[in-house]
Amino acid sequence: MSSSNNWQPKLGDKFVRRPRIRLHLRRVLGVPGLFSTAYGDIGSSIYYALGIVVVVASGATPVSLAIAGIFFVFTALSYAEGTAMLPEAGGSASFARHGFNDMVGFIAGWALMFGYVVTISISAFTIPSYLGYFWEPLKISPTFGTAAAMAIVLILIVINVFGIKESSLLNLFLTILDMGTQILLVLLALLFLFNPAVFVERIVNYWPSTPNLIFGVAIAAIAFTGIETISQMAEETRRPQVRSPRALILTTVAVLAISGGLSVSAFSAMTPAEMASEWAKDPIAGIAHALSFAIVPGQLAAEWFSEPGAQIVVAWVLGMVRALLPLLIALLAATILFVATNAGLMGISRLAFSLGRFQMIPPAMSRVHSKFKTPFIAIILFGLVAVLLQVPGFFMPNLFEHLGGLYAFGSMLSFALAHLAIIALRVRKPELPRPFRLGWNIKFKEREVPVTALLGLLGTSVVWVVVVIMQPYSRWVGLAWMAVGIGVYYLFRWRKGISLRQAADKPEMSVWDIR
Amino acid sequence: MRPKKILVAVSGSRADDEVVKLGCDLARKAKATVHIVYVIEVKRSLPLDAVIDSEMKRAEEVLNHAEQVASDRDCDVEADLVQARDVGPAIVDEARERGADLIVLGLDYKRRFGLFSLGRVIPYVIEEAPCRVVICREPMA
Numbered sequence: 240m241s242s243s244n245n246w247q248p249k250l251g252d253k254f255v256r257r258p259r260i261r262l263h264l265r266r267v268l269g270v271p272g273l274f275s276t277a278y279g280d281i282g283s284s285i286y287y288a289l290g291i292v293v294v295v296a297s298g299a300t301p302v303s304l305a306i307a308g309i310f311f312v313f314t315a316l317s318y319a320e321g322t323a324m325l326p327e328a329g330g331s332a333s334f335a336r337h338g339f340n341d342m343v344g345f346i347a348g349w350a351l352m353f354g355y356v357v358t359i360s361i362s363a364f365t366i367p368s369y370l371g372y373f374w375e376p377l378k379i380s381p382t383f384g385t386a387a388a389m390a391i392v393l394i395l396i397v398i399n400v401f402g403i404k405e406s407s408l409l410n411l412f413l414t415i416l417d418m419g420t421q422i423l424l425v426l427l428a429l430l431f432l433f434n435p436a437v438f439v440e441r442i443v444n445y446w447p448s449t450p451n452l453i454f455g456v457a458i459a460a461i462a463f464t465g466i467e468t469i470s471q472m473a474e475e476t477r478r479p480q481v482r483s484p485r486a487l488i489l490t491t492v493a494v495l496a497i498s499g500g501l502s503v504s505a506f507s508a509m510t511p512a513e514m515a516s517e518w519a520k521d522p523i524a525g526i527a528h529a530l531s532f533a534i535v536p537g538q539l540a541a542e543w544f545s546e547p548g549a550q551i552v553v554a555w556v557l558g559m560v561r562a563l564l565p566l567l568i569a570l571l572a573a574t575i576l577f578v579a580t581n582a583g584l585m586g587i588s589r590l591a592f593s594l595g596r597f598q599m600i601p602p603a604m605s606r607v608h609s610k611f612k613t614p615f616i617a618i619i620l621f622g623l624v625a626v627l628l629q630v631p632g633f634f635m636p637n638l639f640e641h642l643g644g645l646y647a648f649g650s651m652l653s654f655a656l657a658h659l660a661i662i663a664l665r666v667r668k669p670e671l672p673r674p675f676r677l678g679w680n681i682k683f684k685e686r687e688v689p690v691t692a693l694l695g696l697l698g699t700s701v702v703w704v705v706v707v708i709m710q711p712y713s714r715w716v717g718l719a720w721m722a723v724g725i726g727v728y729y730l731f732r733w734r735k736g737i738s739l740r741q742a743a744d745k746p747e748m749s750v751w752d753i754r
Numbered sequence: 755m756r757p758k759k760i761l762v763a764v765s766g767s768r769a770d771d772e773v774v775k776l777g778c779d780l781a782r783k784a785k786a787t788v789h790i791v792y793v794i795e796v797k798r799s800l801p802l803d804a805v806i807d808s809e810m811k812r813a814e815e816v817l818n819h820a821e822q823v824a825s826d827r828d829c830d831v832e833a834d835l836v837q838a839r840d841v842g843p844a845i846v847d848e849a850r851e852r853g854a855d856l857i858v859l860g861l862d863y864k865r866r867f868g869l870f871s872l873g874r875v876i877p878y879v880i881e882e883a884p885c886r887v888v889i890c891r892e893p894m895a
Contacts, residue, residue, distance in 0.1 A: 612809065618799060
């Protein structure tokens with residue numbers, strides 16, 4: 240009989256160590272919290288998306304945004320069904336893993352990570368242009384602008400490695416301020432600038448070539464970046480099966496309304512050529528600039544009121560609006576974009592951790608710092624990739640639109656796989672509870688498949704193919720990213736002896752009591 | 755004050771022993787039940803359900819020790835581990851969920867830049883808790 244002191248595990252023994260203690264997760268988010276976080280992400284992209292799209296699609300910008308908006312609705316609906324059905328962090332990666340296998344889940348997740356990296360680059364790249372209101376070289380000098388953008392990402396990398404607490408109240412305040420300011424801009428533009436004949440004329444006279452129109456639609460998807468946010472936050476949401484779809488729909492409506500209003504405002508404020516040349520990187524500042532010339536306080540006050548007292552007050556108010564609006568836009572845009580860049584870094588680190596947990600990437604990439612308790616390797620690694628994508632800004636004048644193309648590459652691939660996964664789940668796992676089940680279905684082999692997912696799959700796939708064919712920069716950088724990722728996945732799984740497609744062993748989840 | 759359910763929040767600080775002893779003493783007098791909770795705070799750069807081995811190990815050590823202290827006081831306790839974004843709201847939420855009449859928290863004697871500090875958690879719990887809160891501060895020396 241062997242002494243217990245000399246006991247050693249035999250080769251092949253497997254131990255699963257379970258925590259003795261019962262473990263709970265605290266879910267705290269409701270619809271308002273989800274909405275403010277998601278809008279903060281999605282709503283920030285209009286600060287650069289409008290400019291990128293007009294560079295490519297010129298007069299067809301409102302049309303491109305509208306078509307991209309339709310795809311956005313389809314994608315939001317697929318996400319609503321998927322998130323309610325699978326309320327875990329991972330978004331399209333999670334849908335694809337459940338709908339197909341780990342390999343497809345990895346491809347979706349890796350494409351999504353590319354989208355996050357590009358979002359970090361482009362959000363930070365736009366900030367100096369808005370801050371150019373205070374110091375012009377930030378806007379007009381590629382050297383200063385690019386250096387500032389890189390510095391912003393590097394600072395955020397450090398902040399996120401330390402893990403400084405983010406204030407949810409501050410986020411909510413910024414979202415309300417952001418929405419309020421955007422709505423104010425739209426209303427002022429409609430009041431002082433909008434002229435239906437001029438608006439239509441600018442669309443018609445600056446209509447692009449067909450290839451540019453198609454690419455414009457692809458690029459316009461960047462206006463709706465951030466849809467993954469709600470899905471990624473499902474794990475923190477109370478009753479996510481109900482609240483996540485509601486938040487998604489609310490966010491979709493708000494984003495479409497405000498994006499539509501801002502694109503009409505922009506075309507009322509200036510010609511597409513002016514926007515593409517002078518205001519490409521800070522289009523919302525361009526609207527504010529045009530408004531500050533259109534608002535003539537004394538004249539307007541005299542037109543509206545005959546009472547001298549009322550005229551004085553109204554003239555004062557309009558004068559304040561005219562003076563403060565460009566300043567407010569500059570500060571607000573820079574702040575919102577800074578928060579969005581930070582959100583991108585947090586999103587990518589969470590996603591990297593999730594992929595590491597399911598053994599899709601080496602666990603070393605998702606290692607947690609012993610003191611700061613943050614996934615510092617993922618933050619530094621992917622943050623530096625984002626910085627690297629900005630480097631060509633020193634010498635490449637059209638980097639801005641290339642970044643838009645890169646985003647379209649990653650996001651369209653990820654969204655297409657999300658739609659495909661929703662369809663696959665309907666076919667392969669029809670028995671899964673679907674608290675939010677999409678209507679308008681067609682029958683396919685005794686299964687019901689949502690038409691919106693089919694249309695979304697078609698639209699996002701076509702756009703992705705267009706980007707790959709038409710944009711060499713996006714094609715080669717995007718394909719290189721995917722090749723590196725798939726190579727790492729293949730090598731990692733081969734060395735671990737895990738099948739490429741089958742689910743690897745995961746940490747036991749049954750210890751979790753999730754409230 | 756005769757609480758029926760007492761929530762004792764431990765954090766691995768020097769004040770934990772005193773907090774558990776106080777909670778047990780109050781429970782004995784009032785014939786109340788005691789729940790001990792430890793909150794792992796998860797940074798936003800990680801998923802909420804991230805399993806961080808070092809944190810889990812520390813949590814188990816802290817809760818094991820707390821259970822031992824309670825056992826020395828002949829007090830039966832139930833220990834729970836909670837993972838959340840913020841410690842304060844997690845404690846308050848746990849108290850609400852369990853219908854606790856009393857929350858007992860510990861406080862190390864710390865000075866930050868020469869000023870005595872209550873930290874983040876205690877002011878939040880004092881303000882938001884649905885029940886009485888007792889703070890047990892360790893001695894100065």
